[in-house]
Amino acid sequence: MVDPADRVSVGTTAERVDLSERRHDLRHDVPVPFASDPLAGYGADHRERPTGPTDLGAVVKARAIQCALSRVCGLCGLSLATGPAAATTFVGSVAEADGNTFAFPPMHPACAGYALSTYPRLGVPVLGQPLVLAEWAVVVTGGFELERPSERGAPVLFHPNSVSARETVTAG
């Protein structure tokens, strides 16, 4: 079987994915994405950092806004500095890509590849999706707009504003 990470050609680089600071989801044996972890973020009190199950499909509002404003990756939580190429990567459903509106924050290209090779195969909703997806869209952009919730309970959304590439990959 071809690993989805290898199939994602859009914007991927040889960068290393550093998830050493991320909590571990013991139920699925995977790292908890920064954007799905209400307790993530540097400055967090290290003495109170818990472990245990998390909702891998959730996007925490505060973390999503932090990703947008601090320009940090939704998976690893580190700076989105991308070296010579500005290649911020969004991952989501095909409908999200068609609507140019994503729920999961931007990622490093390498983190996007890692995320697609790790989470969809769990068979549960992941990466800001309410359902299990068979197909995933990968969109590379130079920049994006943040959409704050217009009403209570609504999600934070992201709109790529200078798309340079798009690709669809099959999960699993």
Place this chain on the structure above:
Amino acid sequence: MAISDVKEYTHLSEEEVEALGRELDELRAEIEASRGASDAAYINRLITIQRRLAAAGRITLFASRWKPAFFAGAAMLGIAKILENMEIGHNVMHGQWDWMNDPEIHSSNWEWDTAQPAEQWKHSHNYVHHQFTNVLGHDNDIGYGILRMAREQRWHPVNVGQPVYNTLLALLFQWGVALHDLDLEAIRKGRKDPKEMKRQLKQIRRKVSRQISKDYVVYPLLAGPNALATIKANALANLMRNVWSYVIIFCGHFPDGAMHFTEEELEDETRAEWYLRQMLGSANFEGGPLLHIMSGNLGFQIEHHLYPDLPSNRYAEISVRVKDICRRYGIPYTVGPLHKQYGQALRTIIQLSLPNGMTSDDQPSPPDRVRQRRLTDAERPVRRTETGTWSTRRTA
């Protein structure tokens, strides 16, 4: 003091607040749609001017034993540093120019000419300050952990020295900013993750070494016999930048009329309410185009806080519309000349060096309960999680 208790907008119904939000959304959409080649030309031209000015300053300083060359070189370098930090670096790191898809002029890649690493600035300023603007206990820019800037903050005898600390902060501003994201209080209390602290300190050490080498070793050595004069001129240029940045930044949120809020405001805040908090917590100053460029267009602080990621060269035109919206909805639009705005901030610093009982209160009523220490990211409000969906586009 909840957002609904602030007298300046209690006259607005929930529907009016949402209507105001929609008008600000529309204004944003218009600017986004019209963003293009002339904006790109503006930032490219400005970067070219700044780099030429810096080069001219450095070259002039080769003759710095001659007094006019010393002062001319230092002034050119100081202005170049101001432009780089204020109109270029600060705004690029907000993502104002990311839409150009330029790998250099990009929030992810820009590293500015000051001691604080860009990554830490993007956390302490872009996220903490811009998301929690003027919220006591959340926004670490309220007094920078050194000054008591709101009556709601508990007075301590150490505050008596505020006028002195303020002067030192102005003179050493870049070094204060360099340490801003470390959260010294958390370190002192053992709440800071040692690994994270080590990582941040390493970043700061690397950046500080680079800055010191550039200004106080490499360029002075290149100046040969004028090395000492070059060191002095570089120090003068950095001092110019420090004092100017400090003045501009203190005029953004501390003049009379800019309000403070408490954490109740943050709970389930809608985009329209977020807009309102940004407008009420910020203050503008007036001036010509040159003053605005030299201040990174932060004279339009209200517009910058409403749209931190829209190109700064558009704030002047945005301000006309925002002012009109404020007038129609009866919301205060705080603006005044630079000297007046700074004078008010300075008066607050001096006044709040004394206990509340010894000074008069000319600001809105204080809230009941205020945090007295910084919050970590994890402690900042998280009301809910949400799974992904997509909807009609509306940006903010």
